[in-house]
Amino acid sequence: MSGGIDSSLTVALMQKLQNQTKTFTIGYENKNYDESKFSQNISEYLNTDHTSYTFSKNDFLEVIVKVHDVYSEPFADSSQIPTILLSKIARKNVKVVLTGDGGDELFGGYNRYLYANKYFKYIQIFSNFYGVNFFKLLNFIPIKIFSILIQILTYVSKSEKINNNKLEKIFNKLKHINSKKTFYNSLTREWPENSNIFNNNYKNFKDSKFDNLFEKKFNIEDSMMLADFQSYLTDDILCKVDRASMYSSLETRTPFLSHELIEYSQTIPLSYKINNGITKIILKKILSKYLPEKFFMRPKAGFAIPISDWMRNDLKNWVNDILSPEICNKHNYFNFQIIQQLKDEHFKGISNHEHKLWSLIQFNNWYLTHID
Numbered sequence: 001m002s003g004g005i006d007s008s009l010t011v012a013l014m015q016k017l018q019n020q021t022k023t024f025t026i027g028y029e030n031k032n033y034d035e036s037k038f039s040q041n042i043s044e045y046l047n048t049d050h051t052s053y054t055f056s057k058n059d060f061l062e063v064i065v066k067v068h069d070v071y072s073e074p075f076a077d078s079s080q081i082p083t084i085l086l087s088k089i090a091r092k093n094v095k096v097v098l099t100g101d102g103g104d105e106l107f108g109g110y111n112r113y114l115y116a117n118k119y120f121k122y123i124q125i126f127s128n129f130y131g132v133n134f135f136k137l138l139n140f141i142p143i144k145i146f147s148i149l150i151q152i153l154t155y156v157s158k159s160e161k162i163n164n165n166k167l168e169k170i171f172n173k174l175k176h177i178n179s180k181k182t183f184y185n186s187l188t189r190e191w192p193e194n195s196n197i198f199n200n201n202y203k204n205f206k207d208s209k210f211d212n213l214f215e216k217k218f219n220i221e222d223s224m225m226l227a228d229f230q231s232y233l234t235d236d237i238l239c240k241v242d243r244a245s246m247y248s249s250l251e252t253r254t255p256f257l258s259h260e261l262i263e264y265s266q267t268i269p270l271s272y273k274i275n276n277g278i279t280k281i282i283l284k285k286i287l288s289k290y291l292p293e294k295f296f297m298r299p300k301a302g303f304a305i306p307i308s309d310w311m312r313n314d315l316k317n318w319v320n321d322i323l324s325p326e327i328c329n330k331h332n333y334f335n336f337q338i339i340q341q342l343k344d345e346h347f348k349g350i351s352n353h354e355h356k357l358w359s360l361i362q363f364n365n366w367y368l369t370h371i372d
Contacts, residue, residue: 001023001024001025001039001042001048001050002025002035002038002039002100003025003036003038003041003042003295004100004296005100005103005109005283005284005287005296006100006101006102006103006104006109006256006283007039007099007100008042008291008295008296009103009283009286009287009290010098010099010100010255010256011023011042011043011046012046012287012290012291013290014098015046015047015048016290019047020049021046021048022048022049022050022051022093022094023039023049023050023051024050024052024086024089024090024093024097025039025040025050025051025052025086026052026053026054026055026082026085026086026089027052027053027054027055028054028055028060028305029054029056029057030057030306032306033304033305033306034054036052036054038298039052040052041295042291042295042296045291045292045295046290046291051089051090051093053089055082055085057310057314059085060081060082060085060305060310061310061314061315063081063084063085064081064307064310064315065318067080067081067084067362067365068362068369069369070084070243070247071243071362071366072243072370073366074359074362074363074365074366074367075239075240075243075362075366076355076358076359076361076362076363077236077240078304078305078307078354078355078358079240079304079305080240080243080244081305081307082305083240083241083244083245084244084248086244087244087245087247087248087250088248090245090248090250091245091248091249091250094250095249095250095251096250096251096252096253097245097250097251097252097253098252098253098254098255099241099252099253099254100256101233101237101238101241101254101256101257102233102256102257102262103256103280104228104280105225105228105229105232105233106225106229106256106261106262107265107268107273107279107280107283108221108225108270108273108274108280109279109280109283110228110279111279112184112187112188112224113221113225113274113279114277114279115187116183116220116221116224120180120183120220179214180214180220180223181214183220184214184220184224184227188228188232190355190356190359191356191359196335196338197335197338197339197356198333198335199332199333199334199335213226213227213230214227219270221273221274222270238254268282284296284297307354307358308346308352308354311346311347311357312346312349316347319357319361322361322364322365323339323343323357323360323361323364327364327368328364330367330368330372331367331371333363334360339360342356342357342360343357
């Protein structure tokens with residue numbers, strides 16, 4: 001139990017049915033990433049049989065360097081690390097667990113849906129009214145002007161202000177947008193199509209998987225949720241949990257993915273899912289019947305670990321070894337100059353490239369283990 005909406009609602013309903021629910025969570029020594037207190041508070045309120053275990057940095061580092069043994073593909077979602085550790089703890093007590101996976105995709109839980117709701121529509125109106133492509137215009141205006149415009153849109157949409165670091169990230173992503181699909185891609189992908197990370201033979205890769213989905217007359221939020229359901233949920237979340245849990249011989253079940261609930265979720269108006277800067281409205285309404293809002297009304301957090309800092313310190317030599325020219329040249333898929341630039345900028349703290357570096361590391365580890 002993470003202490004978020006989906007897992008908390010799952011636990012609350014289980015406890016209502018049997019009143020002897022076992023719950024599990026893990027904590028970190030690094031308090032900036034430790035959310036175990038939230039699940040602890042909820043478990044005490046619901047009176048579950050709760051198990052919480054705090055792992056040290058060394059526990060995580062031991063798993064990180066051998067995570068490729070768990071996955072038979074170059075899987076690169078770093079939340080796989082705590083998922084492996086949590087599964088190990090749960091398996092000591094039970095053989096099957098329920099998860100809250102699927103709630104975000106079906107009921108509008110990700111912050112990117114809010115970005116679509118807040119900004120994409122306003123920018124479209126601006127572009128249509130003035131007869132210009134606003135996204136292309138961003139290539140010619142300074143970020144200070146962009147910042148002022150976003151603050152105006154934030155005021156109009158009655159949204160929370162965005163800090164400067166996020167503004168710069170949004171600005172750099174928006175410059176490559178020309179459609180609903182590229183808007184979605186800018187929020188979900190680290191590597192754009194035709195990225196210069198690939199060597200010449202692989203530069204023409206083009207993903208057309210969701211072209212039809214975004215061309216249909218869905219609103220952008222529904223299009224993004226459907227795309228996440230068909231890709232991010234199936235190819236990342238469910239894969240991550242299945243491999244991590246089965247590594248410890250633990251089976252998982254996902255109540256949110258019963259076909260009855262999936263079908264019903266598609267009949268619910270969007271305003272019951274996302275509205276006025278609030279996500280998963282209907283789930284929060286239901287959960288409030290079982291838990292006071294103070295337990296769950298907080299910003300969404302992922303299953304994050306401080307891997308960015310570890311790459312600059314404890315894992316620096318390991319990163320250099322895995323992403324060395326000798327190993328990269330074995331397959332020659334990637335432009336090593338770009339890899340070296342990413343490493344240098346990350347190590348010096350100029351930019352945070354943890355996601356790009358993690359994906360490259362997992363690919364090379366997979367290649368060395370299964371192909372070379």
